[in-house]
Amino acid sequence: MMLKSYVRKACIAFLMVGALNVHAQEIPTPKSFFGFNIGDNYNLANFTQTEAYLKKLAASSDRIKYTTIGKTEEGRDQFMLIVTSPENHKNLAKYKEISQKLARAEGLTPEQAKTLAKSGKAIVWIDGGLHANETVGIHQLIQTAYTFASRNDDETKNILDKVIILMTHANPDGQELQSNWYMRENTPEKRSLSGLPRLYEKYAGHDNNRDFFMLNLKETQNMGRQLFIEWIPQIMYNHHQAGPAGTIVAGAPYRDPYNYVFDPIIMTSLDAVGAAMHNRLNIExxxxxxxxxxxxxxxxxxxxxxxTTYFHNMIGLLTEIVGSPNPMNIPLVPARLLPNGDSPNPVQPKVWYYKDAIDYSVSLNYAVLNYAQRYSDELLYNIYQMGRNSIDRGLKDTWSFSPKKIEAINANYAKETNTAPVSVTERKQIPEKYLDQVMKDPANRDARGYIIPSDQPDFTTAIRFLNALIRTGIQVQEATTDFTVNGKKYPAGSYIVKTDQAFRPHILDMFEPQDHPNDFKYEGGPPIAPYDAAGWTLAYLMNVKFDRILDGFNGPFTKLPVGELLTAKPKPLPANARGYALSAQANESFLAVNDLLKAGIEVLRDPSNGSFYVPASAKAKEALTKAERNFGMRLVAAEKPKNAKAVKPARIALWDVYGGSMPSGWIRYIMEQYHYNTTVIYPSDVDAGKLKDKYDVIILVGGSIPSRTAGGRGGQFNQDVTNIPDEYKSRVGRMTVEKSIPELKNFLEAGGNIVAIGSATNLASHLNLGVKDALTETTNGKEVKLSAEKFYVPGSVLSVKLDKNLNANWGLDELTDVYFDNSPVFKITDNNIKPLAWFNTDKPLRSGWAWGQSYLKDGVAAFEAPVGKGKLIAFGPEITFRSQTHGTFKWMFNQLYN
Incomplete structure (x- = not known):
């Protein structure tokens, strides 16, 4: 009996081992599915294929769970693979909860946090495909998923045991478009990534990587929820291309400056993980x-x-790697050949294959994940510690340093001692009292919180702002009744954002001005361009009214559920009203007006202030009740304004170009959000003429109009139509001085209006209007553009003054914040041209970096010029920038009605 039992058990064990071996053999290789290995030259997988393969991979492996996190803008599923050991898969909810608790750090003692850290698993995010033309990103993700499904070495098993990996596709729509475009050519050697006919994210293209504090796009919203609300990983790794010439890959740690609101643990953690990545490559x-x-x-x-993850205490990693499905060469850059602290192991010129880039990327993933498994409990505890530090700073008087405060310390010292000013970077010792003079000034203290009153003119935009915060995991509170703080009374329904939160750095960054240091290659030399913007304070860009509260405060406040978006609270329409008024100060009024006009309901406009008037009727009440419910419209009973004029929707055209314009794409997004009907036109449509027969308003954005010295061509490029599908051929071409400008002039003279934004204001020069560049100087008898050594304002927030009585300015504040990126500034020489906005001070900087800003004084930022029966309305600043600048949307909206 004992022998039979032993044999029976042995047979069962053998069968189990056999089953496991069969299971392992069933894991599909990429080549068995796609027909090529990931990294083979001239081959790309599209999203449809990738989705099917990864579903099959997950079905064959107990290490991978295939999940979707939402829909894309084009309606595809956006997937996230959860990769970890089979045992960990049984307890995902537990590990997610531990990650959330430690990241939020609320109500946990250090001892409790250490216990949780030891019982938790490190969470690591790895994504791919955000920029679809950077094809290594998504393909390394496919290869990495297969590797973790199939490998059984100790390192892989240790990682699976100690780490939960979130492998996320950042842009499914883009992969489908780009890969299909590349693979359409039958001859492999003729395949090319260039010439993509439209943006690889429906609205934003490359700007999808500039949307993570705003979270406008469906894809970024999906990822934001996983990053900031659901999983809150300790490490996130964002794959990009391409590395600087003469290198293979650029990665952590990164160059200065770093944002002053970060916890210092972020910076030292970047050093540590970056060293692990760097070491791994060197060892291999x-x-x-x-x-x-x-x-x-x-x-x-x-x-x-x-x-954005840095502002949430996460170790955010970026690599930019060289690689293409077409073999390429690593060029000779002699300055890169000598080893130094930035590049201790230089690469020499060589042929570089796609597989090389995939191999490097998988090695870098393993470096990050191996670090995470070795230091899992430290990573979990450290994110708690950073969160706890933020909470503590928000509960007490705290003074943060910034360049302007250092300058103030040095200026006080220089003034009292009658010595030359000390530079911000000069390491001179001075008495401590000068520190106290600046840093103990209550005005320089960090806020304990912010109150957003519910009675502000554009409260619906304030709600949009709050929803952007909520999407990034910020805790918001609501006042249930009226309350008073520091002697000021606030109405019920106001919102409160306190800074005693783990994600305090992000709160400060959204409410407070950025103070970018003066950053030059050498003293007196050219500026070093920041990585993207220098200033972006979202509350300023959205024109949200708020009060900074410096002392601790409480009230009848209810904490709202984390991650739950605010919605408008319906209010009944005013009873027995003859009509209703919608304020021109509220962006949502324009949305409601567009819906009313589409429903055939009469809308009039008050010529004194631009407010809209809707005569009472059963149909109007029904439509306005719906608007009230969905968008929180503020309606008041009103009498018909004197001299009110009927509003009619304009026929709107929006310029675009073959390949897609990001500024134009963002305006398409805004138009859809606010329910405007818009026709996208291309240079060939302009050149065909008879524009006034079809359109009343044409919107031109940066890149559309050539400068006077650019050889007569605008737009992005001329594309050879030989190998372009018929549906895209009409988009090919650029605006030219010879054909396009005369047709635009004809349109204006016939009574059309043109809204020109950014460099599109070059049109004024082509039309010989009385407008000059204000940012010039006379050198050797010639008028020349100010050099960057004298004037340089990369993306920043500046203040302009405007005339509120002008129709184009209806609804805007007399002092309005604008997004300015070395934007055009004008000098008006014709009295028929009306300045709409101008710089009324020599210090207009509100947030960011403005070197030589005194040159802006009295410069015109926007103007309105008559041309025949029509008007050119020109805005130098980017008034629709990335659909973030809600405070200046009205400048465009006001021009879109007849």
Missing amino acids: GKPGYTQRGGSVFSTWYNGGLRT
């Missing part, structure tokens, strides 16, 4: 990694998939 004999000053990437900016 893979040269060419560069860091810090070896590339342009810094940690200053908020808004990127990597960078």
